[in-house]
Amino acid sequence: MATATNRAPQKELFGHPVGLYILFFTEMWERFSYYGMRAILVLYLVSATTGGNAGLGWTGGEAIALYGWYTMLVYVASIPGGIIADKLLGQKKTVLWGGIILVAGHGILAVEEMWAFYSGLALIIIGVGMLKPNISTMVGGLYKPGDIRRDKGFTIFYIGINLGAFLSSLIVGYVGENIGWHYGFGLAGIAMAFGLIVYLWGQKYLVNVGNLLSKVERSEGASLSNMFSELLKSPLQLAITSILMIGSIYVLIMVSVPFGLLYIFLTLVIALMLMVYKDLTTQVMKDRYVVMILSFLLVVVFWGAFEQAGGLMNIYAADKTDRTLSFSLPLIGNEVPATWFQSLNAMFIIIFGVIVANFWAKRKLKNKEASSIFKMATGVIIMGLGFLFMAIAAKEYTAFESKSAMYWLVLAYLLHTIGELCSSPVALSFITKLAPVKYASLMMGVYFAATGLGNKMAGLIGEFSQGEPATVQLSTEGSDVANRLQLNDTILQNKNDFTFNGFVYLDNNELAVTNMETEAPVMGLMDFENKDQKSEIIANLKEEGVTAQDPYHVMLNFRQEEDKVGYYGDFVIEEVQTQLEFRTFIGITIFTTVFGLIVIFMLKPLKRLTHGAEDNEREMLEQEQYEIADTERDKKNS
Template identity: 35%
Template sequence: MTERTIGKQPRQLYLLFFAEMWERFSFYGMKALLIAYMVTELKFDEPKSYGILGAYSALVYTMPMLGGMLADRFLGYRRAVIYGGILMTIGHLVLALPQEWSFFYGMAFIICGNGFFKPNISSLVGTLYEENDPRRDSGFSLFYMGINIGAALGGLLCGYVGQRINWHYGFGLAGIFMVLGLIVFAIGQKSLGHRGLPPNLTALKKRTAGITNEQLIYVASLLIIPVVVALFNRHEIMDYFMAVLGAVAITYVLWEAFRMEAAARNKLIAALFMIVFSILFWAFYEQNAGSLNLFAMRNVDMHVMGTELPALSVNNFLPPGWVVIMSFFFAWLWTWLAKRKMEPATPVKFGFAFVLMAIGFLVFYLACLNAESGLISLFAFAMGYMFIIAGELCLSPIGLSMVTKLSPVRMVAVMMGIWFFASAGGEFLAGKIGKMMSVPEAVQNNAVASLPYYATILKEIAIASAIAGALILLLSPLVKKWMGEVK
């Protein structure tokens, strides 16, 4: 029996599209507020704020490694998604409480919930396609568009409510939409059929000391929350934490790879190559959630036709907004090129991603050179983001697809977790880069004086991104060879 499709894509893609869209509304809506909330409301100094933001962002993308592994071996994708959604809902609602303790605890719940939700809903998308299905990359591009519709709306609305009305109302709005995403998935999951069910129900229900393995997973994940809060209060030790986890992740992948026959081993090494390079991409890209938030507030002219737009809303709307606009083009482009046997290999797409990002940051830097008033134009700010997001579309949805294509079936979710851990490493490095752009309190309200703190680092990011892109393109024939028959 032929499976029903909508617009040539499996109909279940649209269930996952909407569930992820509303979850990303909540996630990015909350994230849009963090750095500004810490600096303006909690009165943390900028280096401390960047350190906490880096720790949060790193942990929120580290937990998917654990969540992916537990889903692969015990829970299955669907139970992991629902449990993760419940934890994230609790986290958003805790953040909405105007209490001193709620900030770190709310973020800790979101971190643990995201670990279960994020890798497993992406892995579910991969189950919709057979091996070498030409619709896979375009399907992931459409799924990625759903992520960014949610992110655009969340950044716009939560950013406005938080900055202009009340910070905690902004956090609460994010929680409402997290509930909506959870409801969409819970109601529609039956359409997935056998996909995402527990791989071994007997192992999941096995009891030890009167408690099933499933219950043990839930209890253990809750015990992680106070540990995460402790890490926030000692965020300096994240340097060692990330280094150890990174070494463990790479060692694990290589250990698994060298237990396989040559073709499978080479595919896994190809995936690892692109995952490692993605760390640098996210370190540059994630300035949008940190330093570029404050840059937008201080050094971008937000006036349009005599009206001053809220900087947080604009900065957090532009990246996902551009993704939504350009996703249709890229989804069409990859399919059009594939039909003509002209589609670039995945590593070539990764190289293009860095080159486009370099152009985007160069636009920011050139705008700074011409900002005599200390304010760059909103047009230049938007154009810089356009190139950066074109780069993102050559890497992020392609990376999601790449992981599902190159990983052995038994390792898909854990490799998806490692893909997100690379994002964690990038987010952590993004906090380090953001610290380099910290503006002394004495000149934070002086646009001319604050601009040079940003301009120099923006130029250096452009140069580093261009070098990385050139290196990846140079090595792409070798990586393509490792990929074997995978297209």
């Protein structure tokens, strides 16, 4: 995305244009609103529908699935957001409208109605898509080409992002968990309103930045319509695209509308990538393009694992982590809110960001391996190793008896953050070095699409980790139900949702469920909707040798359904669920480590394919006065 290049002298503050600080605070409040809502979204979805701070009562799998779709669409929306800025409004006005839409979206989320929930999410997706990519481009537009302050300006801007993310998880998280979920959503909207006010007030410092380009400038670059018309003239690319499109339409009609639409979108992206490759005129451009495709795969893998933070790890912090302290703190007492763990990533970035950057810079100056592809692969491995701590936490957890220590989560977030610092800041820069100039903006769009796909993969992985709970129907005839489940009669009479915890085991190869407190049998009160699910549970318990002497623990969340009579519950065996989560954590660790090592193993041929795209970085580092190692200094003196 381009920006105007004719700039009048700009007023400066601390050696940078004042406009940088306007964008700093705008983005800080935008990230405050986004990460604040992100911190409480999944917890709101899985919270019981009754009680003082009622949620929607969804299962963990359902909540994480929605979270995956939401975070994916936020990034994918950056593509039309960039097009709107380039072709219609300019970046400055697009950011303004994005902010207005975000305020509206968060405000609507504060309304306790389902139409408001989905409408609010949709508006936030649109608003972030319009604001996020364009405000970053405006930061670059504050500096002339070759201005050595540019990288430092982005560093300052990046601090604003993480400051907003850090504060939001603490403040919005506390309000959402302890006062009310919808108050948390509303607070996020107020924060975005602050950012919008700052942005409007600071327009006088952004006069020459982010304006709509001239018609001639807008006509430059790649034309999507022309590229897709060329597809009809390329038999091989057309055949590949047609096969993928037919499969996508089949999924759309026969399997799932959301996934069908996703596959259609991915098919169009693949077709686009094929046409770009065909249009490249030199072997150097084609070789670099191949490496760039691999970097997109690294992006998908990284975010597919990393974004467990807002879903699976968020639920784990709330339900299975011992968050009690040996001392008391103001407001929270001696229990750390689950959402506060979301702030660790931003805090660690602020602490370790410069340290990690200097580590790689010094390696580069010592002529040690520090290429972008190596950093990205290393980041994927380090981030993946963080899930080993989550696997240990899963092993430490015992259903209804002891929870895992919170330091496992802290250590996991620490490694995830170090991995992010190695990989994420490098990826976008690396793509700009490899992308053909003609298709630079288009490749930025593909980068956001890859990030979005990674977020969706995170949702699928998290959904898998929650399994598919069996559904049982509860008989509500007579007070015997309330007595045996140890419920107050008024719960059933008033049709309130409730949770029941019990023991589950096999008794003469038959499924038995008893009350955890009284050991009264309750299996006779329940019927499985799907008999195959019951058979699977029996087979699993038989394989594990579960008996009355050493039973498993079962949790049933009963609810009323509008179109059905009686209570329906999700039959979740805690030991089976924990084992599934353990396998998920280990699986992520193994896959990311192996994938990263394969990339590192292929490093030499991959670097050859870049044709020296990063060869001048060492000289640039020396110009920016990074400290040179003693051995290097001795060589220069000699």
